[in-house]
Amino acid sequence: MFQGTGSDVGKSLIVAGLCRAYTRRGLTVRPFKPQNMSNNAAVTHDGGEIGRAQALQARACRAQPSIHMNPVLLKPQSETGSQVVVQGRVIGAARARDYQALKPKLMGAVLESFLRLKAEADLVLVEGAGSAAEINLREGDIANMGFARAANCPVALIGDIDRGGIFAQILGTKAALSREDAATIAGFIVNKFRGDASLFMSGMATLAERTGWRAFGLAPFFPAAARLPAEDAFSLSKVDARAEARVTIAVPMLARIANFDDFDPLRLEPNVRLVFVRPGEPLPVCDLVILPGSKATIADVAFFRGQGWAIDLLAHARRGGRILGLCGGYQMLGRSVADPEGIEGPAGAVEGFGLLDVETVLKGEKTLRSVSGKCVVNGAPFEGYEMHVGQTIGPDCKRPLLRFGDGRIDGAISPDGRIAGAYVHGLFADDRQRAAWLDLFGSAAEIDYGATVERTLDELADHLAAHLDLDAMLNATR
Known part of the structure; x- marks a missing residue:
């Protein structure tokens, strides 16, 4: 031991x-x-x-x-x-x-x-x-x-x-x-x-x-060791973003950020400047904002607003910037998040950021499973996993981001296609999916992430x- x-x-x-x-x-x-x-x-x-x-x-x-x-x-x-x-x-x-x-x-x-x-x-x-x-x-x-x-x-x-x-x-x-x-x-x-x-x-x-x-x-x-997934979110605050890169991606550090290893493959890409935005700092001008997973979504919506990030996020959207929400971040992008049973904290509900026309209710058994399929938008295959509680429904779900191999769909996309969210973690660990996202910004994926870890x-x-x-x-x- x-x-x-x-x-x-x-x-x-x-x-x-x-x-x-x-x-x-x-x-x-x-x-x-x-x-x-x-x-x-x-x-x-x-x-x-x-x-x-x-x-x-x-x-x-x-x-x-x-x-x-x-x-x-x-x-x-x-x-x-x-x-x-x-x-x-x-x-x-x-x-x-x-x-x-x-x-x-x-x-x-x-x-x-x-x-x-x-x-x-x-x-x-x-x-x-x-x-x-x-x-x-x-x-x-x-x-x-x-x-x-x-x-x-x-x-x-x-x-x-x-x-x-x-x-x-x-x-x-x-x-x-x-x-x-x-x-x-x-x-x-x-x-x-x-x-x-x-x-x-x-x-x-x-x-x-x-x-x-x-x-x-x-x-x-x-x-x-910096090439391996970190155990604690504390390590994220010590990551220095590259000063020069083709693509800038901002990730706000939520108080209860979860599954933050989603970003490790992006952090290692030489063409990506990945900025973990610390509390008290503004969201920077960037190509893509990714809202990460959260262990307490309703509490982190309040935390997000308390940092002034909601104002920055809406300004980013008005400028035509792209936004992706993963799991809890996906839930936050909708019109509301409700937790009637107090699964993640005190029972209650909160207004979301309204960038996706969806609503989330936290209820039922926790979904835990490995998944694979293709992204509906870019057509690239992916492998990842689901780890969440709740159901998200609404008009924007008619434009799903992902389609699983068994035919199920996941996620939602705004009418202009610039804002999206899904429940699947691990998307960027798949070299094919990461390459497709970077291609949106005229860049290319250069690493084999699995081989790098090995x-x-x-x-x-x-x-x-x-x-x-x-x-x-x-x-x-x-």
Whole structure:
């Protein structure tokens, strides 16, 4: 199990790289994260949803993603509450305090999923959540030491030297842990090192001596990680758009932005300037505005208006600019969004931006499925997935954006053809569909996105194999 001294220390990336490294050794490897908190989710082959990071790790193992790879997924809907997904299915919502009481009841499902993966694999690589030393949350813990001890799973602790204070991170973690929890840690990894590694060898020795834990390695910073999907929306705020490109695409960063990996393929295109518009900034002059998915559509409509973006969006439309809404963004473009059952927050309704003549009601079971078909407008094929609640109807739905292989239709287009929306995620990950959209603006797609991800996973595996003691970590499991 790989736990961290804090969030964003590189746990997801290291697990993904090791999944590929050990898979290339001929082992059957599976990723596992007992509890994840993210609005960036993926549809699994067994009809549920898990964190996007675990889907990437499954890909690194050359395995299909399964609901058992992330049995508890928390999808934040507010500052203090989240939707709770257990083994791929929504069981309800809980405020942070209420969830602390719910956690112990979920350990059974967590261990069941873990044992399923353990039975089919030679090696299961487990990712913790946040910090190993969140001692205020230790009672009933299922994400870190609570799971490690219940599953008798040895732990490698990861610290991030790039943020500074690596000695305090690792020594402080040991000091904060109980003796029993600290005993599960077999060794440590210092991640994201920059510079001359020989200058920190004495530091590694000091950490090993002070903790009594084995040094599994010093991993240099891996810049190519930017080519892989990010787990947290926080990473989007650190993306710098290219100053010069043929096509400028703006994506407003909603408070509850979801499935933001939709934009990774566009971000990597050399001819695209992808601008993630931060709160408080105006929507820039651009070729295309994409309204992203949202975990709380009604709340994010209010957030959007509060930033002044609705005024900018309407001005963009009046200038003849193109707009695309994906999932929650599609719902926002309509005349209204209603949530009579309080599925995404307090029950209620809100007026949309009125750029599509459609209305949405959030109700019924959540749709989770992989889909494929063709875009009605450009004729290009696509593969993607649906992950949404609700039904959208109205006159503009008579002009659908997408037609699935089974004949069903999805989405809507304005009469002038410049504003569109649909529920399907992953459109731009399909090279054929991405090329067709860029062609609208006289540009071309230049990357093979799938091949880029595969190449980067291999490079990451090589990187970790060169700097970490893979044999020592494997021996620690025996």
